[in-house]
Amino acid sequence: MVAPSKANLEDFFKPFHHFGGGWNPEEQVLPPQQEEEQTPGAQVNEPRGSYTGGAYGVGAPPPPPQAPGAAKKGADASAGYNKPGEGVNKGEGLVVGFYDKSCPAAERIVREWLQKVLKSNPYATANIIRLAFHDCAVGGCDASILLDAVAQGDKVEKGSIFNGVSLKGADLIDDLKMRFEEECPQTVSCADAIAFSANEAMAMSTGVRQRPLAGRRDSVNSLATAADQNLASPTATVDQMSEIFRKLGFNAEEMVVLLGAHSIGTAHCDLFMDRVYNFRNTQKPDPVLPLPYVDQLKGICTDPGTPQFRNPPVNFDETPYALDNLYFRNLVQNKSLLLSDSSLLGDARTGPTVRQMADDDMLFRKRFAELFARLTSFNVLTGNNGEVRRTCRSTN
Template sequence: METRPDVFSVLLFIVVLHSVAASPSYSSSSSANLSFTFYAASCPSAEFMVRNTVRSASSVDPTIPGKLLRLLFHDCFVEGCDASVLLQGNGTEQSDPANRSLGGFSVIDSAKRVLEIFCPGTVSCADIVVLAARDAVEMAGGPAIQIPTGRRDGMVSAASNVRPNIVDTSFSVDEMIKLFSSKGMSLNDLVTLSGAHTIGTAHCSAFSDRFQKDSKGKLTLIDTSLNSTYADELIKQCPADSSPSVLVNNDPDTSFMFDNQYYRNLLSHRGLFQSDSVLFNDERTRKQVEDFANDQVGFFESWGQSFFKLTSIGVKTGDEGEIRRSCSATNT
């Protein structure tokens, strides 16, 4: 089914506003201080400049949308959506092995440089990360979503905070539920936001636990929940002696299109990660996977709401944090 993202723009805007008004978790947190018109006076072209930067980068490298979306997840789940993942240095979040394969930093830096020329000291790196991921999804064919701004940049970034706060590809449904719940996210959010794997790529090591080496050193499938034909394709792409730099598309069918193919893949047992496959195998999440596989409109509507909640996790506003001059370092 083909869909036009612009059809959902107004609808998602209304749905999101309703969700904010109805949910105490929003009104009782710093996210209540975010605004849809935050930069209207101080930097009215802020969103345009970010969008244009993402569009230019994506036109050259089609993997950019997936990288920007993953960057957002790894930022918001650790310390909240405060651009702490962008800080460089020994012991920062970037130094954790789970973050060494992150990409898209150059896109954020490019947008920040432009914004510092036209609106110096005004637009936070945290807002840029959120807006860039939002725009990346839309440019890849996903829904257009209105997102409030006003986040400030955090000043703490520690590698020790990474592993306890992000989903590992080997997680069970129970482990993911526990982590999402700690961030104020529901089971519906878990299944919906897992749909981010409809774009992006992964290193072979991210799903190597589903295989093992036989006596001859060749990879063999040990996870019987994985489609055997698909497993053979993965083995061809990731032989036992493959380079650590080898990448595999999360979605083998529509690799660079943000759609509901991810859920269709789960129905045919072609989820790349174990954390994908368990969503169809578990009775608590199977029905929603089936619904999204058969209804892209429904997935897009749910994505708008869950994405809004994701980008509201632990935000800093008002006098909290700072507006960095450079996204890779604090001002002090």
């Protein structure tokens, strides 16, 4: 069996060259995906393995993207936590309804667009939520991640080892931006296009709906080295991740809640193969992983060699379209794909929150929605700073 080396991690992350809310100001907890139209078809977005990998395999019949059971309980999820607006990332200058006059259909456009996209790509919500994190964590939510090139000629964020081929969703934002341009030319920024679609993706996958804050403007810079410094690898330790989140204004508890995003979407086998086959060069699996789980993963992440199966994506949990607490419930049983996620359970700073979230799905969804709104308001450009790009791939 071949375990991933740093070299093939780098290979996996190698860059693409051709790229194909505020703090709950008006939060409502709604049953997710009420419109029949929103249920996507059974197709998944390829290239992905065509295996049928059981509950975790992408080839398994996709469950609907609804978040079942959302909005049933009404606990005050924010009790005991930071009040909105505390911390360093206050999102000054952003308002709800920023486009109410200049582009009144903006939020509706996003909703209808995403409903349509989900029919052919039920992982679009996951793609977009990760894209938003990777944009915001690197210098702020300014759409710097979408630039294909910058005037200075530096390597852009898309070229970072942490983005590259694993970054999905940039093309989706191109498409959304085109809709905005048709409806209200040169009005809605690419940074708001990311934030609006991420907010909608969050609403559709958690069932917690809140109007997005808006007024972000787009940066004219993008640097791969900044992404290298502000994103983390799948083997990151709690210390390394905490440092990243500290810079974003989040404490350890908040970091754990946000990492609950790994309840949706997939991770590729290459990124955790060593945990399954050759943990720390022992030729054995990571001892914390339950053996039936190891066997299940071996069934999906087969020995590299057959090109089709070389590096399939694997669903993080059995409900890959629902941003629910199953990720945490699996984690307390030591079932996780990434070593970075696995490290959360045993650490005194993060373990208690893992257990708390595993115990209360509604609390998790509500907390996630609050914190995600803060994350997507981090270090924004507003007013006359930056620009509103005409196309998201290049500066004006």
